[in-house]
Amino acid sequence: MQEKEVKFLEEAFKKYYFDHFDLIHIPNRPSEREFGFQKFNSGMTRHISLKDNKELHLLLMQNIPSDVYCSNAYYSFPNLPMNEKDWKEADLIFDIDAKDLHLDCRPSHSITKCNECNQISHSNDHCLLCKSKKIDTKSLPCKNCIEESKKEVFKLSNILIEDFGLEKNNIQVYFSGNEGFHVYVYNSQFQEIGSRERSELVDYIMFKGAIPETFGMKKFKPNRSLFPELEEKGWRGRVSKEIFGSKSKRSKIISELISGGYSNFQKKLENISTKIGAQIDPNVTMDIHRIFRLPGSLNSKSGLTKIFCNDLKRTDPYSESSFLNENTIEVKATCPIEFKLKNKKFGPFYNEVVTVPTYSAVYMICKNLATIS
């Protein structure tokens, strides 16, 4: 990013942080958390300790970060190097990102920008102009991306509540500020479990590693009575609903499954995994030393705010998370995809100079699809 754009973004971000202190709160037990931040065109500064909102706001105004992060982990000494921090526990966190859902709508709103010649095209593996493979894929998520991501959040919270017995009020959902959601779980029995145990939880939630025996199918001499009923709890019930559909079809389908054999049943379980399992990013949940975008802070991939979703069903992130100002600015935009912010449509722009509100200009510049003209 050039200096002109960095200056513009920093001004817009600074104004946001000045005007919206009320949206950015330090999380509970702040003195046990690690904070970090990034500035535009610069590396990560980590291992910071903050004790209250005042110190956080000072950090924001002094540094005008592009991104601000906070650990889900609690440490005795959060500002020391990683192996001296003395890890105590960590909230359970899940990341659901539209880009990981392999949605059909994706190609229609994705483009690639060549790192060598800056050409923007719709090819997904190389630059159409110079044939380079060093390309960045940019996607401007659509309504469908958000709706499908929400479905995954609902699948996840259903498992967390029904199977793991978590209290609804200990589960909080945030829009990430770009194209997905972060789900936080507080005060659970899982606070103190390590990375390997969390990876088992991930497999459970994603429905990975299931064996036919769990769902009634034996390798030898299969027994009809071992297959799950539709009203059973947990995965047996969910699998039963997915495979049988209704009580009336159960018997016939069990006969088909038995005659299909063990390995076909195994394949079936693998095939339904993405449909019935919640599509979370495994690496995020497994990492117990990660720092996460701070709720209320801006996402430098979009200029949108990471906001709390009180009523996920009704949340419309692209109208509710844009808090930057309306002042207009001229930008040179190469953004061949239409996008909607604050209920207003923008684009498509084909290498043209356009006058747009700051929030829209920031969005395109953050996506590397516009420059200050």
Place this chain on the structure above:
Amino acid sequence: MLELGTDEYAKYPFMADAGKYLKDKGFTLNQFGTDPDLKSSVEKAFHRLKVSTEGGIYKSALIDGQASKSNVLELEVFSFLLAIVLIKLTGMNTLIKRFALAEARRAEQHLEKDLGKASEKSKIDLAIRIIYDLFGIEVTKQNDFFEIPVADYLKHSISFHEREWKLINRTVENGKVLLTHEKTVRLIRKELGNYINSKIINAPTPPMIPGFEKMVNELINICKKFTPSYTITGEHPPCIKHAIEVLEKGENLPHSGRFMLATFLLAKGQSIEQIAPLFKNAPDFNEKITLYQLNHLAGTSGSGTQYLCPSCEKLKTQNLCFAIPECDNIFNPLQFGKKRK
């Protein structure tokens, strides 16, 4: 620590404080080397150990979990404690592991019986108390099943490689895992082993006891047979091959894949200078950052921690596993092609 009854000590002799137990009974260790009346205890101890080196479980003289006579009880406890003395005298660590595992499995059989006694609440309560006291797991009985909090279940099941132990293959309800009495006990087998293991490690080594020399030498000879030898093939496992192919094509390999590749090659003895060029085709290649990260993984910069190659289980979760039959149920890519002769 909970108070045990007489037959419980025979079932769970590792709960006894060795030194105190012998002293309370009025014996010294040296007596066991010379007193012909105590010979049977020493022979039993040797037999108990020998069975464990053969992968078996010593069959106790307990009748249905009850010590029929007080001398049987004594013999049971003595032979366990003397077996530890014999191990300490050999100084062979491999003996500790095998004996601890065999004794854990023996105790497991008793715990299983006690937990499974639906009509005897006191036996069940005692078994539940032992599990709580030794391993901090809160087990509650619910109809025909035992309930264990999911987090506790995970802490113990995580070291099992059989897929049936994966959480997805268990009944999970309301934050608890439901297990049969057999599975409940199986869950703590390793910890039982570890517990007995640490008890043996922490036991003092006495000076050689006259009369024990022959048995000690025989045990040392048995241990020598345990050292395995390997043949090593130079072939990389499929996950590593896949990662290299992705990079060679100039495609993006996720961070977790790069971590796997780098830690694997570092563990195989390659230098940072040999590894770095592999990443040069990556879409976001930056030589400075690559060298920094490789140095970090190798422990030559940063905290000094040397990062290890992730396990096959972890790679499966990260979608980086492309197992082939030759993988032969290994637990870590580094074991690929390393076959026991």
